[in-house]
Amino acid sequence: MEGSDDEIELVPLTDGQAEQFARIEQLWPEFGNSLQVLAASDGGGMGWRTVDGVEYLTRYTQENSKKKGRSLGRRSPETEAIMEQFESTVLKARRIRREYREDVLLSCKLAKAYGIARLHGRFAETLDWLWYTDANKRVALFGGSALLAYESGSKTLTPVELIKEDRLRFIAHSEDPEKIGLEEIAEACGDGEEEMRVTLDNGVFAIRADEKVVAEIYRPSYFLGRLERSARKTLKQGFEMPWLRALTFSRDTRPIELCVPEPRVYAMAAYCLRDKDEIWDRRAQFAVRMVEECWPDKFDQHQEAVMDDLPDHGRMRLREP
Template sequence: METEEDVELVQLNSAQAEQFARIEQLWPEFGHSLQVLAASDGGGMAWRTVDGIEYLTRYTRQDGKQKVKSLGRRSPETEAIFEQFESTVLKARRVRRELREDVLLSCKLAKAYGVARLHGRLAETLDWLWYTGASSRISVFGGTALLAYESGSGIIAPAALVKDKHLQFVARTEDLDILNLDEIAEACDVDDEGATWKYDDDRYLIRTKLERRLLAEVFLPTYFVRRLDGDAHDELKGMLRGPGTKALTFSRDTRPIELTALDPRTYAIAAHCMRDSDLWAERAQFACELVRQRWPDDFDRVQDIILDADPDVRWSRLRGP
């Protein structure tokens, strides 16, 4: 990929890098505890003695009232249930309690040092997709994806390139049943206005039902590969369906957010396919230089061929949103 001028890569300073390192240290335990607690129905569990016999009792609250349910007499089976509750829910509560202040401090420092840049509205959607597991079916694209490469590369993404009015994703499948766009649309509807999706030229547009405000785009792999052939077609198709890159970033409202973004090599090529837009040309250029200079895995031969080709000659241009 030839460029008119070199891209200046700005390194994270020591304070910024320290916050990424700290949240990455805390997140495996803390993040898992959040998922465990989100999947539980709250409440507690304890042994209760009635007429000299111990019963395992489950306590929950519904509509402000406590509900009590006996799970049976003390036995190997109920002891196993209680042990499971202790090792999952109770452990998760302890981890969340013990690490919450450290996590919050890291997020506040990240904001003070200028690396908490993800808009709260977008963070809400990405958080929901992480909680539900929907992020295993789609990869973050657009400017937001560049935030996922900061820690791994040690390079801060230019502010002009990361701004997104709405989220963009690339689907890892074209099977609608697997993709489950209803769940993705619900995650995007953070204001609870109601959201719907519609197919449009190898992508799905998610909009609010009444105002028709665009909330997100979900690109199918065919959006990028339909004008490629041979090795280039097969290479990019496989890359777009790959597991992507998991990384942490910080939201402006001081939360750690786990992103599953396109691998930066895939991002660079997909952005290159959309480079008739000045913004996408700059994103492609930045991603290419980041990979070549600071990412552990460089482009392979076929990927270099795609990047070095002139889109006007090799394939018809793909126009971005």
């Protein structure tokens, strides 16, 4: 594959940048899991309470700033199992969050100092919400923000002009709007006060806050319908590959887990949109070069043919959507 006359330079991560990615990746499996466990719990505590010489398992919660207790039954193998489960999940998660919090915060602050905390705070809120609810199993982040997910694995810094965008973009796992969960994703894109609407604009689901588009969701068919047969088959196989989960840092110094297409798939999908805006051509070029020079898994011959500019292959033809 030949590059354009205006090739995008690959800038390696500095030692300090790479160190912060490595550090947060070391902390995140336990710390991130603790956050999800605690978010799913209803707070409060649990313990044994003795009444007239009999131990009862009691669930404690706060209501209107007052401590409330609810008995779960006498001490027995069943209630002991409940208590053990609580200790191994909620109490363990609280301990991990408490022990790791300062290290995570320090890594995020250093990431900002080193210039790799670049995810827009508003986008981070939405993506964090999708991660907490597991909705990111249904949609993968696309667009400029998705390129941040490849920085640690490729050890390269994405050019800032490729990241800039005014909305989040996603690729859905399913063609079925109900399986995508459009209403839930629209809710995540709002601030709780705006009225969110979902419309279908030229084959793309647009999520609107009032009249402003804040996110777009592409179904796989949007890309596949623009390709000739052999390229369509290759990209379809790419969409069936497992999505990549990777970490980045938000501008407001938080670790954010991103779910994105594998970078070879990103490159092919971005290439499909190159006639819509020059930025997609440049994003595709960057992803291609990043994979070729810095990613462990390279393009196979079929994937290369999707984007090949060599004279004896010719540029892949696009169909109108």
